[in-house]
Amino acid sequence: MTEHEPRFDFRTVGSKTVYEGAILALRLDQVEMPGGRVAEREVVEHHGAVAIVALDASDRIALIEQYRHPIGRRLWELPAGLLDEIDEPPVDAAKRELAEETGLAADTWSVLVDVTASPGFTDECVRIFLAENLSQVDRPEPKDEEADIVLEFVPLDEAIARALSGEFVNASAVSGILALAASRAGSVALRPADAPWPDLPTTFERRKKSHG
Known part of the structure; x- marks a missing residue:
């Protein structure tokens, strides 16, 4: 195939x-493939999410250690949360989650990176913000x-080393x-904090909204 x-x-x-649950739904799609074959694809619909690299004046990142039941242990993560209100601007959700999980606010916000969590089977996407002037x-x-959360400020250089050593494995934390x-x-x-986000998933939230 040529580029044209x-x-x-x-x-x-x-x-x-x-299946349809509190935070996700599972659907089976029949998708037409090249050559005419129709293949079945499992799709997990999920809320979008935000995560925050909160950087203090000493170049330290606010990290939280939180229990994650699916893997059965605590992970070091960025403050983060689901986008479960379809009309809420992502940066507003990020401000709310930062306050709820760390007791912090920030005067300066920007977008670091957008990450599709596992596009082979889910539409979940996370927008990671940089928050400064805390x-x-x-x-x-x-x-x-959240009642078990431990908050720690980690110097950026140390955070990079812990990510590359495999101590930090949470996708949003490593990416951010x-x-x-x-x-x-x-x-x-x-x-900018309000930059367009074309991959923001809304299917699951629209599904829930349609049920009233």
């Missing part, structure tokens, strides 16, 4: 929902896993830490 030839249009010719705010009373390092190394300008 049209690419194949992968059409969905059938779809059924097999200050303390009241933190709501935590509950469930290394994106910040790369932007600095290459003097790359970051996008």
Whole structure:
């Protein structure tokens, strides 16, 4: 195929929902492949999410250690949360999650990187923000896993080393830490906090909204 030839249009010719839960749905799509074969593809619909690299004046990143049941242990992560209100601007959700999980606010916000979590089977996408010029705010009373959160400020160089050593494995944390390092190394300008986000997933939230 040359660069000027049209690419194949992968059409969905059938779809059924097999599970719908509190934070995700599973559907089976029938998708037309090149050559005419129709293949079944499992798709997990999920909320979009935001994560925050909160950087203080001493070049330290706010990291939280939180229990994650699917893998059965605590992970070091960035403050983060789901986008479960379809009309809420992502940066507003990020400000709310930062306050709820760390008791911090920030005066300066920009977009570090957008990450599709695992596009082979889910539409989940995470926008990772850089938050600077931090200050303390009241933190709501935590509950469930959040009541067990440990907050630690980690120097950026140490965070990079812990990500590359395999100690940090959370995808948003690794992506955010290394994106910040790369932007600095290459003097790359970051996008504004309200930059367009074409891959923001809305299918699951629209599904929930349609149920009333």
